[in-house]
Amino acid sequence: MAQDMTLLWGTGSPPCWRVMIALEEKNLQGYNQKLLSFDNNEHKSQEVLDLNPRGQLPTFKHGDIIVNESYAACFYLESQFKSQGNKLIPDGQTEQALMYQRMFEGLTIYEKLYAIIYYEWFIPEGERHDSALTRRKEALTTELKLWEGYLQKLGSNTCLAGPSFSLADVTVFPTVVSLFRFGLSAERYPNLGAYYALLKGRPSIKASWPPDWLKNPKGQDTLKDI
């Protein structure tokens, strides 16, 4: 089971973290894993390319089966290991629908966050514009207000889709942690702050917390004025 699995990953990467949370939730501790460095371009190494022509992390193998897209790996693990660990897709129709909705909105909040954090990584110097970065910040602000509203409506001490921790939390919580890592104000976004506080101590999440965020508790302040 876990011994037939291998995860190639990088620290501080929400897509990698999602898969690691899912593995923990399904009691698949003990999987083989290798921490690679994005900064040293190890995600483009032959070792990764042999399993993932895109040269991206996470890269995940289970026996002969390769599932590299983080959401795909999460769905795969829940489906294949449905009878062990925690149930990550609720049976209730309303809760399930909300889970799916929030998971896929989760792609949007991740994208809007990284459109700012990776602005200079992705956009060559000659193509950068203050107006573009400003627009991205406004888009993130709009997005954050949406999620504050979602959490407010649910009330306190609940997960994203209702009472049970689900794939919505597996996929979105890493993005929420990143927001605060990059300096988002919990005063300005109290519902996101409460959600973060609620889940940061969950065993699967503690067990897989990005090691360099533990070593360097002080993050960045890119988002302090958002």
Add this chain to the structure above:
Amino acid sequence: MAQDMTLLWGTGSPPCWRVMIALEEKNLQGYNQKLLSFDNNEHKSQEVLDLNPRGQLPTFKHGDIIVNESYAACFYLESQFKSQGNKLIPDDQTEQALMYQRMFEGLTFYEKLNAVTYYEWFIPEGERHDSALTRNKEALTTELKLWEGYLQKLGSNTCLAGPSFSLADVTVFPTVASLFRFGLSAERYPNLGAYYALLKGRPSIKASWPPDWLENPKGQDTLKDI
């Protein structure tokens, strides 16, 4: 069932088309639907905003349940209507894993297409650069070669995850049809051309074909040199 469902949609939109294919595949014909115009900004109308604060299409309601993200709606429909229509998630472990992997790569595929075809829609005039559009075209070319490889490896007359039509095809086929609508050369991309030819006559796909593509069979040539 279908009479409790409402879909607000726009023509030529792959996300809308995905949901319509899924509804057809699950034998949910007869759902209430309203065709809205992106050009007239009807996706930002109060009617849409009441159901979808993002002002986006598709917007989908089933009784009191709202699921607007296209992939979320597809998963929801397959899960809630598992026992009717066509099975869209294969049981076989290998096929299922491949389905999940291709579905999520499908998001990247769609994004890289839009980065070329909607470049001017998304990027204000003062921020456009030939170098950026060139880079987006190169990224699309790289992406297309990956998918040609995937289809080549599967052989002819199969769906994306194997012999059975699955959620991978529901979510990715609309993107493939868009590529050819925008002038992609089937000579240069024969495996994608064959996949397109294989599925374009499938009942669920024919039934939901974008009406303005039927009215105006001649598409654009934006991608003719890709």
